Amino acid sequence: MPEENMQCFKTLEYLKNSYGERIHQISDERKSGKKLVGTFCLFVPDEIIFAAGADRVILCGGKNDTVSIAEQYLPRNICPLVKSSFGSIVNDGCSGIKSCSHFSMVDMIVAENTCDSKKKMYELLGDYVPTYVIDLPQRPDTPEALKYFLSELEKFRDAMEQLTGNKVTTEGLRQEIRSSNETRQLLHRLYELRKRDPSPISGADVLKILQKQYFLSPDKLKEYLQMLINEVGSVEPGQVHKPRIMISGCPMPGGNTKVTEMIESKGGVIVTEESCTGTRSFWDLVDENKEPMTALAERYIKIPCSCMSPNDRRIDNILELAREFRIDGVIYYTLQFCHGYNIEKQKVQKALKEAGIPMLSIETDYSDSDVEQIGLRIDAFMEMIS
Amino acid sequence: MISVGIDAGSATTKAVLVKDDSSIIQSIRSTEFDFVSAAEKAYEDVLEIAGIDRKEVDHVYSTGYGRNSIKFADGSISEITAHAKGVHHLYPDVEGIIDIGGQDSKVISVNKGKVTDFLMNDKCAAGTGKFVEYTARALEVPIEELAKMALASKSPAGISSMCTVFAESEVISLRAKGYSKEDIAAGIIESIARRVAVMARQIGLKRNVAFVGGVAKNAAIKAALEKELGISLYVLPEPQITGALGAALHGSN
Ligand code: SF4
Numbered sequence: 312m313p314e315e316n317m318q319c320f321k322t323l324e325y326l327k328n329s330y331g332e333r334i335h336q337i338s339d340e341r342k343s344g345k346k347l348v349g350t351f352c353l354f355v356p357d358e359i360i361f362a363a364g365a366d367r368v369i370l371c372g373g374k375n376d377t378v379s380i381a382e383q384y385l386p387r388n389i390c391p392l393v394k395s396s397f398g399s400i401v402n403d404g405c406s407g408i409k410s411c412s413h414f415s416m417v418d419m420i421v422a423e424n425t426c427d428s429k430k431k432m433y434e435l436l437g438d439y440v441p442t443y444v445i446d447l448p449q450r451p452d453t454p455e456a457l458k459y460f461l462s463e464l465e466k467f468r469d470a471m472e473q474l475t476g477n478k479v480t481t482e483g484l485r486q487e488i489r490s491s492n493e494t495r496q497l498l499h500r501l502y503e504l505r506k507r508d509p510s511p512i513s514g515a516d517v518l519k520i521l522q523k524q525y526f527l528s529p530d531k532l533k534e535y536l537q538m539l540i541n542e543v544g545s546v547e548p549g550q551v552h553k554p555r556i557m558i559s560g561c562p563m564p565g566g567n568t569k570v571t572e573m574i575e576s577k578g579g580v581i582v583t584e585e586s587c588t589g590t591r592s593f594w595d596l597v598d599e600n601k602e603p604m605t606a607l608a609e610r611y612i613k614i615p616c617s618c619m620s621p622n623d624r625r626i627d628n629i630l631e632l633a634r635e636f637r638i639d640g641v642i643y644y645t646l647q648f649c650h651g652y653n654i655e656k657q658k659v660q661k662a663l664k665e666a667g668i669p670m671l672s673i674e675t676d677y678s679d680s681d682v683e684q685i686g687l688r689i690d691a692f693m694e695m696i697s
Numbered sequence: 698m699i700s701v702g703i704d705a706g707s708a709t710t711k712a713v714l715v716k717d718d719s720s721i722i723q724s725i726r727s728t729e730f731d732f733v734s735a736a737e738k739a740y741e742d743v744l745e746i747a748g749i750d751r752k753e754v755d756h757v758y759s760t761g762y763g764r765n766s767i768k769f770a771d772g773s774i775s776e777i778t779a780h781a782k783g784v785h786h787l788y789p790d791v792e793g794i795i796d797i798g799g800q801d802s803k804v805i806s807v808n809k810g811k812v813t814d815f816l817m818n819d820k821c822a823a824g825t826g827k828f829v830e831y832t833a834r835a836l837e838v839p840i841e842e843l844a845k846m847a848l849a850s851k852s853p854a855g856i857s858s859m860c861t862v863f864a865e866s867e868v869i870s871l872r873a874k875g876y877s878k879e880d881i882a883a884g885i886i887e888s889i890a891r892r893v894a895v896m897a898r899q900i901g902l903k904r905n906v907a908f909v910g911g912v913a914k915n916a917a918i919k920a921a922l923e924k925e926l927g928i929s930l931y932v933l934p935e936p937q938i939t940g941a942l943g944a945a946l947h948g949s950n
């Protein structure tokens with residue numbers, strides 16, 4: 312969908328080769344004895360994994376093909392993200408459907424007790440891959456919750472030490488926190504550029520790199536981000552104002568670009584995403600001056616995911632983003648059967664209405680069956696806010 | 698200024714020609730298999746009735762399900778925007794629109810002809826004309842008689858299934874239990890009205906609500922919706938052409 316003022320960025324061309332390169336890198340690492348863990352969620356601190364000398368890849372599925380494999384085991388009415396991920400992991404290849412290669416390379420899954428579908432999926436996954444579950448308190452704003460979460464992270468650190476045979480040192484943690492904060496700051500710089508009107512980069516392009524955020528090694532990711540920021544920063548200011556859209560809701564893991572592409576082919580430009588493939592992943596930094604484990608617990612427990620209750624922090628965050636990025640309209644994006652984000656829609660809708668910001672809600676899955684219907688809604692929404 | 702709007706719907710294709718924002722000429726055809734040829738024919742109809750040559754037409758805009766395949770149009774707009782513009786033209790006080798079509802249903806909130814909010818149901822047949830069609834079949838009555846029958850009922854049978862397929866079997870089991878045709882017919886109508894009313898309440902339609910779309914001519918559904926929402930609905934004399942009219946008006950300004 313190359314449009315007049317949308318550029319082709321070289322970084323994104325290079326990024327196309329990054330999958331193969333990364334697979335090489337992890338196979339080499341594994342040959343030399345390094346452990347690879349697979350994660351599904353922002354609540355699992357990368358810093359602890361890296362400080363233990365392991366590597367990690369994200370296992371969230373965004374592809375439709377493996378959904379049918381999962382449906383042999385799981386009920387139909389759970390979210391496609393869970394089905395796609397599960398299908399990719401348990402896939403034995405007999406059905407002729409291929410999973411991406413990294414799914415079969417992990418030594419251990421590091422899971423987290425978030426939504427019901429994922430919790431129960433992890434119980435099943437344990438039969439296929441060793442699975443470690445971090446428990447999460449669900450009332451994030453109490454001191455007891457923080458204490459409990461810290462104890463869970465400590466247990467997790469011990470489990471990682473056991474897996475790798477390496478000691479997680481305070482210094483090691485500090486170093487990883489600094490490194491992850493650098494990534495977060497780079498992402499902030501990229502998003503800062505999107506505040507320009509018109510935005511110098513499309514949401515579809517930003518999504519390409521965000522979907523690889525937890526797949527690439529941190530060094531590689533930083534390299535790509537730095538390159539992209541340089542390129543985007545030097546884009547000539549465009550003239551054409553397009554409706555500035557914020558996506559808010561469920562994550563869009565690799566393979567899932569349906570709604571993003573539709574919004575932008577219909578004349579809007581996505582300038583920010585309140586999502587786990589968006590601001591939720593990098594907005595808050597970890598305090599580098601505190602004792603590292605406490606600092607991690609404090610930062611991670613505040614992720615405004617709908618599995619938390621109450622989750623008013625998310626509403627405040629959405630309003631703040633809408634102001635900062637001068638949003639013309641919000642597209643509330645949810646996956647079918649994701650009860651948390653689907654129910655929270657009521658609160659978001661109310662808050663946005665009060666703030667005078669139009670919102671369109673789209674609930675969908677990974678198939679293309681509803682492309683026409685979604686297209687009509689987006690057309691009408693664009694006409695409404697232009 | 699002469700402009701034409703074409704509403705390429707899945708069941709019927711509508712063309713409206715508007716001259717200087719006032720005189721309105723229309724044609725309604727069944728779409729059959731080919732969207733493009735139906736649109737072409739409806740276009741020719743209005744040209745012929747108006748006695749106008751193609752070259753004299755300033756703009757053609759399309760809307761409806763097949764809106765993007767009408768290549769002779771200068772552009773297209775969504776049905777939502779088109780209905781809002783069309784209804785506003787015929788009913789300037791309009792603040793809300795309920796549109797129940799064959800395949801989908803929509804509720805639109807309007808302010809001075811501009812859409813301010815909308816909701817659609819198009820993922821399943823519940824709350825659409827299809828629901829009425831299928832359940833009427835299970836009742837073995839022609840769809841035209843369903844409304845009359847329903848209006849004669851004193852105590853509508855409860856139909857709780859949202860899903861059209863299950864509702865169909867629910868109707869059959871009500872028949873087996875000995876409910877009267879009138880009461881079942883009224884139950885069917887209430888069920889669709891309830892479903893659409895939920896959407897109308899969600900976007901807060903309260904006053905000056907127009908009822909459009911193919912189903913708007915069904916007096917029983919109108920009555921059931923009015924009861925559900927506690928307001929009276931305004932049915933336009935030609936509820937089917939508001940989309941095409943809106944598209945034509947879009948071209949003329
Ligand atoms: S939406 Fe919630 S559960 Fe899902 S990845 Fe994000 S933080 Fe984790």
Ligand code: SF4
Nearest residue numbers: 390392426561646649
């Ligand atoms: S999208 Fe929703 S239901 Fe699916 S895994 Fe994430 S939180 Fe759970």
